[in-house]
Amino acid sequence: MDEILNYLIVILMTTGVIFGGKAFWDWKKNRIPRLDLKELEAERAQYLQENFDKATADYNYLETARGNISDRELSTQLKLLQRTAKNLLNHLEKNPERIALAYKFIDYYQDRAVKIVKQYQELEETHLSTGRIEELKSRMKQTLAALDDAYQDQFEHVLNDQIISVDAELKVMEQQLDEEGIKRKTIDVGAVDEYGNVRIDTDLLDQPLKLEPQRKFFPQQGMQRRRRGEVSSYPPELSPFPEEDRPQIVQTKLIQSALAIFLGSFGAHKFYQGKTLQGILYFLFSLTLIPGIVSTIEGIRYLFMPVEDFYDQYIKDKERNRNGRHKP
Numbered sequence: 668m669d670e671i672l673n674y675l676i677v678i679l680m681t682t683g684v685i686f687g688g689k690a691f692w693d694w695k696k697n698r699i700p701r702l703d704l705k706e707l708e709a710e711r712a713q714y715l716q717e718n719f720d721k722a723t724a725d726y727n728y729l730e731t732a733r734g735n736i737s738d739r740e741l742s743t744q745l746k747l748l749q750r751t752a753k754n755l756l757n758h759l760e761k762n763p764e765r766i767a768l769a770y771k772f773i774d775y776y777q778d779r780a781v782k783i784v785k786q787y788q789e790l791e792e793t794h795l796s797t798g799r800i801e802e803l804k805s806r807m808k809q810t811l812a813a814l815d816d817a818y819q820d821q822f823e824h825v826l827n828d829q830i831i832s833v834d835a836e837l838k839v840m841e842q843q844l845d846e847e848g849i850k851r852k853t854i855d856v857g858a859v860d861e862y863g864n865v866r867i868d869t870d871l872l873d874q875p876l877k878l879e880p881q882r883k884f885f886p887q888q889g890m891q892r893r894r895r896g897e898v899s900s901y902p903p904e905l906s907p908f909p910e911e912d913r914p915q916i917v918q919t920k921l922i923q924s925a926l927a928i929f930l931g932s933f934g935a936h937k938f939y940q941g942k943t944l945q946g947i948l949y950f951l952f953s954l955t956l957i958p959g960i961v962s963t964i965e966g967i968r969y970l971f972m973p974v975e976d977f978y979d980q981y982i983k984d985k986e987r988n989r990n991g992r993h994k995p
């Protein structure tokens with residue numbers, strides 16, 4: 668009797684850890700960042716927060732839509748837009764007093780991008796491929812491509828006061844140097860100084876530069892796959908998810924692999940995936956060797972699967988179903 672009780676306690680603890688961790692993960696991923704508006708007046712703070720919330724909601728909608736669009740060309744265009752939009756939103760979160768400067772981005776450009784994507788999805792659902800429909804979809808993609816320049820112009824507009832400040836400071840410094848008789852000269856480009864810094868030298872422009880490869884804290888995506896012997900079905904420029912989500916997806920991949928290898932006999936990895944029926948079957952046959960052998964093989968497969976393919980098979984459809992349930 669004690670053995671059965673201990674057995675049930677282990678199962679309940681494991682289930683609690685799995686679902687508790689998953690709930691925390693979902694909260695962390697879907698939370699809306701709050702701005703530091705303590706020093707601003709309450710009414711203006713509310714106005715800024717509402718605009719920032721709208722911009723964040725539109726960004727999240729486009730990010731979800733990008734994962735559901737089958738057209739690779741349109742998905743790539745949205746990826747470029749989202750990259751600029753995320754950088755701008757990160758800047759606004761750190762500098763909330765500049766949100767009002769981005770009104771055109773929030774109320775017009777990104778708002779129009781959302782409407783175009785919605786209309787494109789509605790046309791896709793009709794499954795029509797007439798000449799007029801294809802022409803309309805092509806124009807939509809061209810318009811979204813042009814919005815990338817508009818996003819960048821708005822970002823520069825938000826930074827305008829900072830650009831002006833830096834430019835003015837440089838002019839004062841240059842004037843001070845001129846007054847003191849210190850000649851300003853062109854920094855060599857291409858040459859390496861005594862500290863190992865690359866400089867600009869107009870005499871070296873016609874010569875091939877021999878530069879050391881960049882040293883990054885994290886290895887590049889392609890290098891990671893070569894080291895692990897992985898071959899992904901996606902080229903790097905057409906990754907099915909934003910690059911900033913890669914650490915979270917890798918963590919999910921490792922958790923799922925560990926659950927399959929160490930607790931797979933009880934169906935822990937299936938419960939984690941949301942496949943409750945399969946998890947129950949694993950649990951019922953846990954006294955046999957079959958679930959343990961199968962789950963170990965599955966865990967090894969998860970571990971060595973390319974991140975992009977893991978996302979397609981185990982995360983993308985789950986997110987799509989969840990978002991579908993949340994639609995009004």
